[in-house]
Amino acid sequence: MKRYLALICLVISGYSTAQDDDVLKTYVSHSINELREFVAIPNDATEHADINRNLTWLTNKFNARGFNSSILPTQGESLFFAALPMEDNKPTILFYMHLDGQPVDPTKWDQPNPYSVVLKSKDGNQWKKQPFDSLANNLNYDWRLFGRSTSDDKGPIVMLLNAIDLLKRNNVTFPFNVKVILDSEEEKGSRPLPKAVKEYRDLLKADFLVINDGPVHVSGKPTVVYGCRGITTLTLTTYGPMKPQHSGHYGNYAPNPGFQLAQLLASMKDAEGKVLVNGYYDGISLDAPTTEILKNVPEDAATINGYLAIKTPEKVGGFYQESLQYPSLNIRGLGSGWIGEKVRTIIPESATAEIDMRLVPESNGNRLKDLVKTHIQNQGFFIMDSIPTKEERMAHEKIITITEGSVTNAFRTDLNNAYGNFLVNVLKDSFGDDVVQIRIMGGTVPIAPFINELQIPAFIVPMVNPDNDQHSPNENLRIGQLAYGIKAFYGILSTKMN
Amino acid sequence: MKRYLALICLVISGYSTAQDDDVLKTYVSHSINELREFVAIPNDATEHADINRNLTWLTNKFNARGFNSSILPTQGESLFFAALPMEDNKPTILFYMHLDGQPVDPTKWDQPNPYSVVLKSKDGNQWKKQPFDSLANNLNYDWRLFGRSTSDDKGPIVMLLNAIDLLKRNNVTFPFNVKVILDSEEEKGSRPLPKAVKEYRDLLKADFLVINDGPVHVSGKPTVVYGCRGITTLTLTTYGPMKPQHSGHYGNYAPNPGFQLAQLLASMKDAEGKVLVNGYYDGISLDAPTTEILKNVPEDAATINGYLAIKTPEKVGGFYQESLQYPSLNIRGLGSGWIGEKVRTIIPESATAEIDMRLVPESNGNRLKDLVKTHIQNQGFFIMDSIPTKEERMAHEKIITITEGSVTNAFRTDLNNAYGNFLVNVLKDSFGDDVVQIRIMGGTVPIAPFINELQIPAFIVPMVNPDNDQHSPNENLRIGQLAYGIKAFYGILSTKMN
Structure with missing residues (x-):
């Protein structure tokens, strides 16, 4: 364990x-x-x-x-x-x-x-x-x-x-x-x-x-x-020009896959960390006795926040134990083009976010994945499960490839x-x-x-x-x-x- | 050249x-x-x-x-x-x-x-x-x-x-x-x-x-x-917990640097690719004779879009030559945690975006960088030019490290x-x-x-x-x-x- x-x-x-x-x-x-x-x-x-x-x-x-x-x-x-x-x-x-x-x-x-x-x-x-x-x-x-x-x-x-x-x-x-x-x-x-x-x-x-x-x-x-909690994962990839392009020649013209991805991710959570995907927290309600039990766990925010070195935690729950009662939506990885010493002045070909979702019993993993996919579709993306061909790229405004991980329920x-x-x-x-x-x-x-x-x-x-x-x-x-x-x-x- | x-x-x-x-x-x-x-x-x-x-x-x-x-x-x-x-x-x-x-x-x-x-x-x-x-x-x-x-x-x-x-x-x-x-x-x-x-x-x-x-x-x-066009660059880094944390233990509690970065980047450009940073396009105006000269360049959108394999270009300009008359804001790289085979179920410690800005004569590179920094500050970020210490992390809600590249003007x-x-x-x-x-x-x-x-x-x-x-x-x-x-x-x- x-x-x-x-x-x-x-x-x-x-x-x-x-x-x-x-x-x-x-x-x-x-x-x-x-x-x-x-x-x-x-x-x-x-x-x-x-x-x-x-x-x-x-x-x-x-x-x-x-x-x-x-x-x-x-x-x-x-x-x-x-x-x-x-x-x-x-x-x-x-x-x-x-x-x-x-x-x-x-x-x-x-x-x-x-x-x-x-x-x-x-x-x-x-x-x-x-x-x-x-x-x-x-x-x-x-x-x-x-x-x-x-x-x-x-x-x-x-x-x-x-x-x-x-x-x-x-x-x-x-x-x-x-x-x-x-x-x-x-x-x-x-x-x-x-x-x-x-x-x-x-x-x-x-x-x-x-x-x-x-x-x-x-x-x-x-x-x-x-x-x-259980877990499932999603890999999200958005697309720019078919090959990386010189950012001088095509900057302001070729769509940037990083901005598309950033706009999508930004639409999924508010500034306080609450998931904005419709229905994501459905079925979860904490009654007074349950909250009492959560509060009785002898731990304090100052210690946990000091350990993490953060000023303010996300606000999904009012305190640490309460936050665990909800499914999470976490960006465990981001990648596009190059960063650091290898950086190149290009418009990258694609941008990828690795997402993991920790599940609670109220949130079946397949249901949550469907909610996220519906949300992505509502943001105007054409969803695929493979890398788009040239023809597909030219047929759709915004394309996303979604790869789904297996589900371990809570x-x-x-x-x-x-x-x-x-x-x-x-x-x-x-x-x-x-x-x-x-x-x-x-x-x-x-x-x-x-x-x-x-x-x-x-x-x-x-x-x-x-x-x-x-x-x-x-x-x-x-x-x-x-x-x-x-x-x-x-x-x-x-x-x-x- | x-x-x-x-x-x-x-x-x-x-x-x-x-x-x-x-x-x-x-x-x-x-x-x-x-x-x-x-x-x-x-x-x-x-x-x-x-x-x-x-x-x-x-x-x-x-x-x-x-x-x-x-x-x-x-x-x-x-x-x-x-x-x-x-x-x-x-x-x-x-x-x-x-x-x-x-x-x-x-x-x-x-x-x-x-x-x-x-x-x-x-x-x-x-x-x-x-x-x-x-x-x-x-x-x-x-x-x-x-x-x-x-x-x-x-x-x-x-x-x-x-x-x-x-x-x-x-x-x-x-x-x-x-x-x-x-x-x-x-x-x-x-x-x-x-x-x-x-x-x-x-x-x-x-x-x-x-x-x-x-x-x-x-x-x-x-x-x-x-x-x-000229060029300058910015490297933007946002922060989560001080060390990468298990996404199960702290998912919904420790702030995710990828979401912070996504929300910031999403605030910088609209869905059509236009920069939303205040004053970014100031001083640029294209009169009718100039637009005529731009339009006279013998090239067509179908050929360019086919070369890039995109359905619709960004809308900063109405056509390719017009788009080059404006400064660009491009994400040339994104990185946080790991993607692909190396992916790990963590809340990453930081997330980085590599930005390049192609300049036109109306947009002095230092002025544009200042506009972007003001925009970032207005999004609630505390701006630093180094990696924050534990004390600094605990003193500010949202921290960003900005590293500025040199300016080559247009x-x-x-x-x-x-x-x-x-x-x-x-x-x-x-x-x-x-x-x-x-x-x-x-x-x-x-x-x-x-x-x-x-x-x-x-x-x-x-x-x-x-x-x-x-x-x-x-x-x-x-x-x-x-x-x-x-x-x-x-x-x-x-x-x-x-």
């Missing part, structure tokens, strides 16, 4: 008694050992043999906890599936995590092998290597484990395994049937997933889905995320869902702290089609620190997050729903 | 008697030999020794015709100057041509050595090499001489030398004092010229300037050009100038054909500062065929144009002004 915010991490507060704390620390210690072992198996999904070694490790570990596990073949790498013995009278929880990791470039890391976990303490602004045996006397929750996938996403898998151990030690009766599905190609876009979920629909059947991926909110507080679970309320309450009770509820995150996760296919309520319950540098060199996991994760899974699997 | 139009060449018609024709052919034959000799000396101005060899050749050739010649040192390559003995009671004509040529890449030419002239006849669509001795019996005016600078601009120099010979043979008394200045760095932008003309102002003193460079009008008719001689009328009448009488009068050509020539410094009326009287492929491989000169040039120079130097 992509980070949705990553600024600073605050310390997680606990409420346990001193005795509970000691027991927990035993399991945290064990999870450190298990995570070192797991991370040691490289997990770039382009290496089939490595993925298989991870699957074998997982089979052993889950089976040892009483799970029945299966390797599910797909069109790509196989998925890992495990379930505890089912009981008919219990609701079923399905956990989704992923075993693959981002590729590594060891030369960019501050350690020789990104797959060999290094323990570090912070000394001022410097991370300092520590021997693992120093943890025996001092299990410092602020120290960190550096290595690929410590946070994204092997850490949470190990947290679940150790929470199961602690639950078993305490003879807790699970209020749910427990299923686990682990993706092998999440970092490559989970391409086999939509088809696999159709094939294994019966096996995956559950009452709700809990995704343990990505970091908790930047405030460091317990977090539940109810959805994420998903969003209702804020009032009973399982969502259950998760929020469990986290609140486990940590004695407010739970940050994110109605929808801005980015897009590749499991959205999977969720939409299963048609069950889905929630992201992240377990790792927001400054974990996932996807980057020196990815790390705060040891305290292992305690956090074990407690969170423990709470979920030990609390009976009302 | 840059080509201002280059489509097709029509045959030049002559009116001479059969006897005159035979005499002329003798001089055309001689000029072919002299041009082969001259072209054989490479003339890329980056090769100082080659330029010197050209200067020596010219000194010999002009001195042989009774000129007094001088090599004028400059900050770059030396200029060549020659004058016939002066008589106080005659007006002085100054001819400007250039001895340097475009660099050559022999691998792109259809002959081994671009400096060794090859004679060719056209066989269908194919050029076919011919032996030079075949010219003795058949001096075919449609055959061509292929080689660097045959047209641009050694051909016209040789035409002048041979016209002088013919004038002397016929014992013509020159009605003018004759001065010749030959540039050595025209193809490199004539950088030393503005300073040199200040230094040699007294030597260059004349009543009018005739520039023999570039091709005649595409119609092939005798042509007089009264001016050319020049244009009055259509009613007595020397202009004289040249038109001479060409009309010499060829018995209408003379195409171009009030201003669209492109910019580097000698404009030189002309503006001398403050004398200046006229471009081109001598070569419009399809000469100057600046390209296989540059060529139609043999008939040697006859054309000798006759044109003969007419100018044998006709007394009324």
Whole structure:
């Protein structure tokens, strides 16, 4: 999962008694050992043999906890599936995590092998290597484990395994049937997933889905995320003379494709960033309780604006979380002729804008693309899906070529869902702290089609620190997050729903 | 000089008697030999020794015709100057041509050595090499001489030398004092010229300037050009978040620099291509006789639009020649983020437009730049001349960095100038054909500062065929144009002004 915010991490507060704390620390210690072992198996999904070694490790570990596990073949790498013995009278929880990791470039890391976990303490602004045996006397929750996938996403898998151990030690009766599905190609876009979920629909059947991926909110507080935006793209190209022409000979005569494109783009958004395409925001309405939940996310404009270095944000929403409730229309790229050192005094042949549209559940991607196309047509453009010929150029005043990208739709679970309320309450009770509820995150996760296919309520319950540098060199996991994760899974699997 | 139009060449018609024709052919034959000799000396101005060899050749050739010649040192390559003995009671004509040529890449030419002239006849669509001795019996005016600078601009120099010979043979008394200045760095932008003309102002003193460079009008008719547009440039950069941001996380929140730029550019021009910047066209008015002269240029919209492959041109002028009477505002380049295969789903950090403005005499470049800057300020932008710091980004709503290019102003001689009328009448009488009068050509020539410094009326009287492929491989000169040039120079130097 992509980070949705990553600024600073605050310390997680606990409420346990001193005795509970000691027991927990035993399991945290064990999870450190298990995570070192797991991370040691490289997990770039382009290496089939490595993925298989991870699957074998997982089979052993889950089976040892009483799970029945299966390797599910797909069109790509196989998925890992495990379930505890089912009981008919219990609701079923399905956990989704992923075993693959981002590729590594060891030369960019501050350690020789990104797959060999290094323990570090912070000394001022410097991370300092520590021997693992120093943890025996001092299990410092602020120290960190550096290595690929410590946070994204092997850490949470190990947290679940150790929470199961602690639950078993305490003879807790699970209020749910427990299923686990682990993706092998999440970092490559989970391409086999939509088809696999159709094939294994019966096996995956559950009452709700809990995704343990990505970091908790930047405030460091317990977090539940109810959805994420989708995405689709458009490439727009306008045309000038058929070949680039000398700007002296034809300036004021040959139409300039950059001005045509600028005029079109300017017609799509007002000065405050609101999309002017008819119907673009149709179907979206935020009632007072929803707005209240958005406002309750502990973040402030000054911090976000300072991070972006902007004076004033766009005005689609009144504040950051509100802005994510709407589909966006973003120019991710512009190109025409040459800029900078290569600049030439020409009237360019064409001008191109690369557009991406982040989707919300109210705005189906194909519907939005149609609205934009209608808008473009209303601006007087003749729309084509190929490069115009000379004859076509001479037959139409203004021509645009539109290339459409595929659609990944959004998903969003209702804020009032009973399982969502259950998760929020469990986290609140486990940590004695407010739970940050994110109605929808801005980015897009590749499991959205999977969720939409299963048609069950889905929630992201992240377990790792927001400054974990996932996807980057020196990815790390705060040891305290292992305690956090074990407690969170423990709470979920030990609390009976009302 | 840059080509201002280059489509097709029509045959030049002559009116001479059969006897005159035979005499002329003798001089055309001689000029072919002299041009082969001259072209054989490479003339890329980056090769100082080659330029010197050209200067020596010219000194010999002009001195042989009774000129007094001088090599004028400059900050770059030396200029060549020659004058016939002066008589106080005659007006002085100054001819400007250039001895340097475009660099050559022999691998792109259809002959081994671009400096060794090859004679060719056209066989269908194919050029076919011919032996030079075949010219003795058949001096075919449609055959061509292929080689660097045959047209641009050694051909016209040789035409002048041979016209002088013919004038002397016929014992013509020159009605003018004759001065010749030959540039050595025209193809490199004539950088030393503005300073040199200040230094040699007294030597260059004349009543009018005739520039023999570039091709005649595409119609092939005798042509007089009264001016050319100037140029200046602006680079405009708008800003989004300080670093590129994930378009999911911040789409709808972080301002997009591409939309800011599009809105600004869209405000600068209307849908028909007319500049909306206040005062941009101030001072330009075309009276009926001027419009008549513009309309008399024998060209039609269908041909030009077909060449450009456009349905409708911009509407700054009602037709091509009229459009050149106004300053242009052209987007020569656009860039932001990435397009095509490299596209990334980001909100880019900045967006840049490269603008060029072709100038006319009414629109001083610095004044136009100030008008554009005022327009940008009125759109709510804070204007800077450097990249904004974080603090500056956070202090201003919309920031733009403007980088200004230098100004080369336009020049244009009055259509009613007595020397202009004289040249038109001479060409009309010499060829018995209408003379195409171009009030201003669209492109910019580097000698404009030189002309503006001398403050004398200046006229471009081109001598070569419009399809000469100057600046390209296989540059060529139609043999008939040697006859054309000798006759044109003969007419100018044998006709007394009324």
